[in-house]
Amino acid sequence: MSDITSIERIQLERLFQLEDGYVLDFSNATFEAFVLENFGIEIYSEKYEYNSGSKANRLRAFWKFELNYLAGDIIHKMIEYGFAKNLFSKDEDSKQLIDACNKIGERLKQDSPVENIEAIKATNNDKDFSLLAKTIRESIEKNEPETALDRLHTFVIKYVRELCDKYSIGYDKDTALHSLFGGYVKHLQQEKILESEMTVRILKSSISVMEAFNHVRNNQSFAHDNPILNYNESILILNDISNVIRFIEAVERPSIKAEKETEEIDIDDLPF
Known part of the structure; x- marks a missing residue:
């Protein structure tokens, strides 16, 4: 179980645009393929059936149930995806938010189950x-x-x-x-x-x-x-x-x- 704080969660939800159940520009199929390709995890399995089962809620369940390292890794990979698809605004507030979320990912990834x-x-x-x-x-x-x-x-x-x-x-x-x-x-x-x-x-x-x-x-x-x-x-x-x-x-x-x-x-x- 990851230890994302309430403030960090607010920042992540803003960056990945989780309002109304969405996650960036993912469809159900592309979100499923993204998580499966990068982590070998079936995000539409029962384990991640959280609240409405929307994409946003499944991502929240991933953050809730997976270890810190995986939670940090998906943050970094989603930021990479967002840049590749040109989904982030280029204003100063967005740059600061991206930097803050990158730091959240870095903190979480330091907690690997294998130390070395x-x-x-x-x-x-x-x-x-x-x-x-x-x-x-x-x-x-x-x-x-x-x-x-x-x-x-x-x-x-x-x-x-x-x-x-x-x-x-x-x-x-x-x-x-x-x-x-x-x-x-x-x-x-x-x-x-x-x-x-x-x-x-x-x-x-x-x-x-x-x-x-x-x-x-x-x-x-x-x-x-x-x-x-x-x-x-x-x-x-x-x-x-x-x-x-x-x-x-x-x-x-x-x-x-x-x-x-x-x-x-x-x-x-x-x-x-």
Whole structure:
């Protein structure tokens, strides 16, 4: 359930012209298609049957029942739509209202059910890797974490294999995720990159988490014909894995920067 305030609701209703049951210039069909395309949600389902069931009331129900992130995202996408269709006035009052509603959307989108969603991104120019990361983020943004579990498992395998390649950590195509990750943790220890014994313990415990993730992927995700893991446990897993990825990204950032600086050295500037 989103936490849009009464003042914010007044601003949003003014911008999207919700009086008399309408929403911008949408017809019933185009409004249904817009929400379905952007969020995979059927806005004319019983869940959004609020008061008269008009377009405006269905949008109000969306804001009422969906999480903050989705409520913020639909605000931003509707503003984009309004600009694309030239539906907003260009006077100063309208500009201020649009700015205020954009800020409402930004505030709401900061409240993602997965804390470090931005850490799930490709680390190279591989098109498939980028698409994989994109589909995971989209599942989270649509509040469908259960559907992201098998793809997240594939993403983490690709991600950790890249780290192993970078540091010449041996593996083969059958090496399991937890073994790959264990090899990387061992590298961090050997290179004395980690300062705290507690950090070491947390990462070592993550090795067993990765091993359990193998089971979830094989038996509780869409990887096979399985009964799917429930929403709340899916969120817990996504948060735990994304937190590990965010930490690794922070650890790797200095080495990535050093590599780029080395590549940028002009050979003509060398003193020999």
